[in-house]
Amino acid sequence: MRKMRRKGLASMAAQTAASTTDSTVDLGPAAALSCRECGHRVPLGPVFACEECFGPLEIAYDFSSYDTEELRKRIEAGPANIWRYAPLLPVPADVADKPNINPGWTQLVKADNLARELGVTGGLYVKDDSGNPTHSFKDRVVAQALEAARAFGFTTLSCSSTGNLAGAVGAAAARAGFRSCVFIPHDLEQGKVVMAAVYGGELVGIEGNYDDVNRFCSELIGDPAGEGWGFVNVNLRPYYAEGSKTLAYEICEQLGWRLPDQLVVPIASGSQLTKIDKGLQELIKLGLVEDKPYKIFGAQAEGCSPVSVAYKAGHDVVRPQKPNTIAKSLAIGNPADGPYVLDIARRTGGAVEDVNDEQVVDAIKLLARTEGIFAETAGGVTVGVTRKLIENGLLDPALTTVVLNTGDGLKTLDAVAGTGLTATIRPNLDSFREAGLA
Numbered sequence: 001m002r003k004m005r006r007k008g009l010a011s012m013a014a015q016t017a018a019s020t021t022d023s024t025v026d027l028g029p030a031a032a033l034s035c036r037e038c039g040h041r042v043p044l045g046p047v048f049a050c051e052e053c054f055g056p057l058e059i060a061y062d063f064s065s066y067d068t069e070e071l072r073k074r075i076e077a078g079p080a081n082i083w084r085y086a087p088l089l090p091v092p093a094d095v096a097d098k099p100n101i102n103p104g105w106t107q108l109v110k111a112d113n114l115a116r117e118l119g120v121t122g123g124l125y126v127k128d129d130s131g132n133p134t135h136s137f138k139d140r141v142v143a144q145a146l147e148a149a150r151a152f153g154f155t156t157l158s159c160s161s162t163g164n165l166a167g168a169v170g171a172a173a174a175r176a177g178f179r180s181c182v183f184i185p186h187d188l189e190q191g192k193v194v195m196a197a198v199y200g201g202e203l204v205g206i207e208g209n210y211d212d213v214n215r216f217c218s219e220l221i222g223d224p225a226g227e228g229w230g231f232v233n234v235n236l237r238p239y240y241a242e243g244s245k246t247l248a249y250e251i252c253e254q255l256g257w258r259l260p261d262q263l264v265v266p267i268a269s270g271s272q273l274t275k276i277d278k279g280l281q282e283l284i285k286l287g288l289v290e291d292k293p294y295k296i297f298g299a300q301a302e303g304c305s306p307v308s309v310a311y312k313a314g315h316d317v318v319r320p321q322k323p324n325t326i327a328k329s330l331a332i333g334n335p336a337d338g339p340y341v342l343d344i345a346r347r348t349g350g351a352v353e354d355v356n357d358e359q360v361v362d363a364i365k366l367l368a369r370t371e372g373i374f375a376e377t378a379g380g381v382t383v384g385v386t387r388k389l390i391e392n393g394l395l396d397p398a399l400t401t402v403v404l405n406t407g408d409g410l411k412t413l414d415a416v417a418g419t420g421l422t423a424t425i426r427p428n429l430d431s432f433r434e435a436g437l438a
């Protein structure tokens, strides 16, 4: 399975490598691209697979000149968005002056009411990324990809998306004056479609699921029709993925430069989870947080649970599934980073768990009524999985735990359809009393 994944990547890499690779490009502390499998390094460019072994490329940095206390002060004096961490990201030093959607620095909510419901005594927090410009964590990754697209001279931004990414790309392209043309499964929630279309770019529905959309984009990238296009999650993926590190940075800074003990993270492609781990490791190496163990738990919906199934079976390869769940934003049946997620869950002592659609809906309502946070289905998955992990003894309620809500419930209203009026009354007190509301 890993071999199959790499073979696909290889052919795509060969095609994108036809675009320029430029070692003089200025993306701040980003020094090169490095293969996650064999460590082979290549200059920064719009490539994403290793020419030696076809493994995925990621950003390698030069942080050697940083002094811990100076860096901490610089971050704390920075803007209230992800660019406060620009010294740790593949972006130019003057990034905050460029037109971008400037996401991040979202609330870390101390969720005491939810903690009581779940029996968590060690401190429970919800990192609420619905507060981003297009109401999902995808703004973080797109903001990085936009800077890379600018550096490499692309003028069109594109992506394959389960919904949220399409909106984030549309908005970022609009702000920065790029053309955008994005691809989604044709049958997504109306909220996702409208949120992607309203920014004025082209939005194309593909008859198929996300994995079909992704395959189509891989073909397009190698065709003259896709020339000059920056696909944020394909040929710009190494840059894009780094945006998720900012979730780890923010969580630790908001905890007073402290690592949480446990994190519960949703999995679609698995990229977010792997980069949160990378971000935590960087903070430890840079001395910004004290080194101590932490556990990362992955969360999936039962109707699309390839990583959870592999985790429970003790496998280190992920068998693709055909998704069927209301958690459409997480509906990637063949997750590119699945094997890395398994490594991280096992290395940190975490786990990967899944919940069914009914549990997702219950969890959305639980979070809303306890903390006033209206999560999309992906947030229902993480909260539902947190509850299940506590019940089955895998997550320790006596430890500090951060649960991610990565998107806004307004985009997935159908999931809670039927939630509505308590009563309809005539505009007088008798009617109010009759309804039993007095």
Ligand SMILES: Cc1ncc(COP(=O)(O)O)c(C=O)c1O
Residues within 6 Å of the ligand: 136, 137, 138, 162, 163, 164, 165, 266, 267, 268, 269, 270, 271, 272, 273, 329, 330, 376, 378, 406, 407
């Ligand atoms: C709301 C939301 N949360 C989480 C994810 C998971 O992201 P990843 O593909 O990095 O695992 C997605 C992906 O589309 C998403 O839309």
Ligand SMILES: [Zn+2]
Residues within 6 Å of the ligand: 035, 036, 037, 038, 039, 040, 050, 051, 052, 053, 054, 055
């Ligand atoms: Zn390699």
